[in-house]
Amino acid sequence: MTIRNLILVLGDQLSPRNPALLAGDRARDRVLMVEVAEETTYVRHHKKKIAFILSAMRHFCEALRNDGWTVDYVRLDDPANRGTFRGEVERAAARHDPERLCVLEPGEWRVRADMDTWQTALGRPVDIFEDTRFLCSQARFRQWAEGRKQLRMEYFYREMRKATGLLMNGDAPAGGQWNYDAENRKPAKADLFMPRPRPAAPDAITRGVLDLVAARFGEHFGDLEPFWFAVTAEGAEAALQDFIAEALPRFGDFQDAMLEGEPFLYHSVLSLYINAGLLDPLHVCRQVEAAYYSGHAPLNAAEGFIRQIIGWREYVRGLYWLKMPAYREQNALQATRPLPALYWTGETDMASMRAAIGQTKREAYAHHIQRLMVTGNFALLAGIDPHEVHEWYLAVYADAFEWVELPNTLGMSQYADGGLLGSKPYAASGAYINRMSDHCGNCAYDVNRKYGEGACPFNSLYWDFLARNEARLKDNPRMRQMYAAWARMPDDKQQAYRASAAAFLETL
Ligand code: FAD
Ligand code: DLZ
Secondary structure, three states: OOOOOOEEEOOOOOOOOOOHHHOOOOOOEEEEEEEOHHHHHHHOOOHHHHHHHHHHHHHHHHHHHHHHOOOEEOOOOOOOOOOOHHHHHHHHHHOOOOOEEHHHEOHHHHHHHHOHHHHHHHHOOOHHHHHHOOOOOOHHHHHHHHHOOOOOHHHHHHHHHHHOOEOOOOOOHHHHHOOHHHHOOOOOOOOOOOOOOOOOOOOOHHHHHHHHHHHHHOOOOOOOOOOOOOHHHHHHHHHHHHHHOHHHHHHHHOOOOOOOOOOOOOOOHOOOOOHHHHHHHHHHHHHHHHHHOOOOOHHHHHHHHHHHHHHHHHHHHHHHHHHOHHHHHHHOOOOOOOOHHHHOOOOOOOHHHHHHHHHHHHHOOOOHHHHHHHHHHHHHHHHHOHHHHHHHHHHHOOOOHHHHHHHHHHHHHHHOOOOOOOOOOOOOHHHHHHHEEHHHHOOOEEEEHHHHHHOOOHHHHHHHHHHOOOOHHHHOHHHHHHHHHHHHHHHHHHHHHHHHHHHHOOOO
């Protein structure tokens, strides 16, 4: 029988609501899934990330087969595997001779650019479906952005609240305010009860993938085991329900906190599941909203959480597709220092950096404030090349795909887009880390020393960053206070900060 559609499903499109599948016909169509070397190595992903994607793909294939689909699944170690999406699509087209290829739009610009050439290469129609897992289409975001001088997330978020009806009383936000962020900046105390994501035990499929990853990607960054991520939609749903029951009520209060030995605090650890397609973002938000209306979670927690998903997550994706490919090349602060080796080894006397990088190595996870205010802040202050920083973040986190990672890294964290995403750089001295964490008590450096021997490097690097970028940043209204403080500082003190920063940077 002739095959009508060959439906390609990529490793981050593992959703039964994938519109290319919804439009398909189990009797006449074939699903194609391919494990390809290029996707595992275009950046050298963390071992846990590769294992998560490959195991989730194999489980999704099994779920599709149980649901009546015929799936052509190409494994990484298949000797005929050409190692790229394009090569495998060409090979599959020759095998099945379908009338057309159907695929969901991909999450990365480089894949989209390639995909746009497939129709000619295959000599048959290629239908690229809109990714309806997102609440805001690329076209709708473009419309929202058109003619605006500033593309601030907060206004976009309000539109998304109205569009979804989440936490809305008619036209008004629940509780009377759109945003309860001011309540979400409490430092955590080490004696609080800390929920932990419940580990999912690897089954035979995952064990097979772990063996493959150990054998083939042994040189990649990160610990492969213990491997505890869920790899199915059911497992991801269980992780969501656990998060809501155990952690959501305190998610808001301690959203910005950091504690030694507590990699997750009250964060959900759901981004990898949502990004891979195992959890639907609107479903996640509706469950969180229900937890608020039932009285289980306070409004600052539910609103804060929902804002991350329908606000930040949708907004960065819109910005990515609006601005790529030029966005990736930006370097507004002209930072050129190579990424120091400590980002790969975690070997440093700075306790906050050691904690964030150490858990990244173990878990392929760090929460937002660690990414933004520790590893990101350090790279910003030290003037590290934002493209090297970007490649690091893309490689080391299980949830990292360029559509979400790049705007967060290049824009929010490194200010390399010159303020398109954020109104000022997220630059902070040791005082911030001391306020929001207990790291400074465990540190070889003294956070109260401003410069010189034993002083916290974040302190001198902070003022050095301001001085270095004065011409670019001093007219930013949100930086005026800091530049006024710098201007008031006696010359010898300014010199001491700068000398201390230079001496530290020499050691990297
Ligand atoms: P929670 O704190 O529990 O938040 C709930 C959900 O909100 C997350 O699961 C995620 O889906 C969403 N979310 C929260 N913040 C953001 C944000 N800024 N942008 C988009 N979605 C958000 N997120 C990724 O999914 N992939 C990345 O590659 C990624 N890279 C980042 C790089 C840098 C430099 C920074 C500062 C942030 C990055 N983020 C990225 C955003 C955020 O840090 C992660 O989404 C979050 O830490 C994931 O952990 P969680 O699921 O426990 O999130
Ligand atoms: C991240 C990843 C990895 C490691 N491996 C595969 C793979 O073998 N096959 C696949 O279809 N997808 C993989 N992915 C996810 C892709 O990198 C992702 O689909 C593209 O970057 C587009 O977002």
